[in-house]
Amino acid sequence: MLRFTAQRLTHAVMVILVVTLVTHIGLFYFGDPFKTTPDEKMLPPETQQMLRERFGTDKPFLARYLIYLKNLFTGEFGVDFEQRRPVGELIAHVAPHTAGLAVLAILISLTVGVLAGALAAVRPGTALDAVITTTTITLLCLPVFVVALVFRQELSGLRLFGVELFPALPHAFGVDVPWLREVLLPAITLALVDIAFVARMMRASMLDVLAADYLRTARAKGLSERRVVLRHGMRNAIIPVVNHAGLAIGALMGGAVIVETIFQYDGVGFLFIKSLHDANRPVVIAIALLGAIAFVLLIALVDLISAYLDPRIRVT
Incomplete structure (x- = not known):
């Protein structure tokens, strides 16, 4: 059972890394997500610079991706465009x-x-x-x-x-x-x-x-x-x-x-729709990514429960 658990958790970590990599490339290599506000007005240069520094968009690809992972695991998802609150705080509330x-x-x-x-x-x-x-x-x-x-x-x-x-x-x-x-x-x-x-x-x-x-x-x-x-x-x-x-x-x-x-x-779904409607990109990014990670981890948990209920699964 320990070997099966280690294999499933390893698979889950690999999938999460792939998901974060694809999301990172899609977000930061196909346009600037921190350039405009929801009403398509330009953000102040200092605000743009603050967001880019937090997400490391002014650094090489590998360093940028490592900063992206660090922000993910520390809950640093940027600042909400609407209320100027940390995105992690908004998601933690709902x-x-x-x-x-x-x-x-x-x-x-x-x-x-x-x-x-x-x-x-x-x-x-x-x-x-x-x-x-x-x-x-x-x-x-x-x-x-x-x-x-x-x-x-x-x-x-x-x-x-x-x-x-x-x-x-x-x-x-x-x-x-x-x-x-x-x-x-x-x-x-x-x-x-x-x-x-x-x-x-x-x-x-x-x-x-x-x-x-x-x-x-x-x-x-x-x-x-x-x-x-x-x-x-x-x-x-x-x-x-x-x-x-x-x-x-x-x-x-x-x-x-x-x-x-x-x-x-x-809830999270209602917040996602409101943020999508308002083009509140930092919130949309965080919810989409965290939803994918939660889905992967729950699938791994289901595999472990199934293996416990039916020992034959552990040898497949």
Whole structure:
């Protein structure tokens, strides 16, 4: 397991270096990213010089790239054009919001999706299997932005027995909305379509595992069907779902751009769209790069978890 871990981490570091190198070349060799403001006015010469010194654009390629890596690992991403605040400070403020949204959405989709897929696989051909299959296929046909728009229109500000379940959008000025109430509707929106994918994946994987020889052997030894399914079947059937969860978290950590924008959720995706609209280049650069690095690291983590669940993966 230690050798497998070292190999996967080495691969992740190599991919991160390639990503940073390509990003560095694209940013600083195809135009000057620090020449103009969002309204296309020239930045003051002293501001341009300060940004170039911080990113080392006046130095040779190798020295420039090493400075770029040093800035990356120390959080020196430059200064925001709009508020003149450090970019790292802006991202640090919104990153926990997106992380909470991603984790909550994945927990909802995994809990419901795994349970639905396992029930459909254990009772194939029944009415329950037909209902779950029909529902998941329908959900897979729904674009995320359509679900988000419908939920915002119909559910924002919804009250039940005098209690407001979801906050009204747009938020009233000066109103402080508790985090859980604010994040719940975007999380459900993200999870809804993913639930269908997880359920379909879990059902297919579970059907393959339930027909495996080692489960027949377990039944022949006299183990109860419940123990066979829960302890031996689901442990192996859930491996593809774990892989999907890691990829989904990686994508969401980069910012659920559409959902955060529609629900005006103060996360990385919403900040990215605002910065892109305002041509706020330092913020766009930092979010794009950090999103790619987070995605690579989460894929490596998923590989390690899969290897732990199935020792056969370690020898591949």
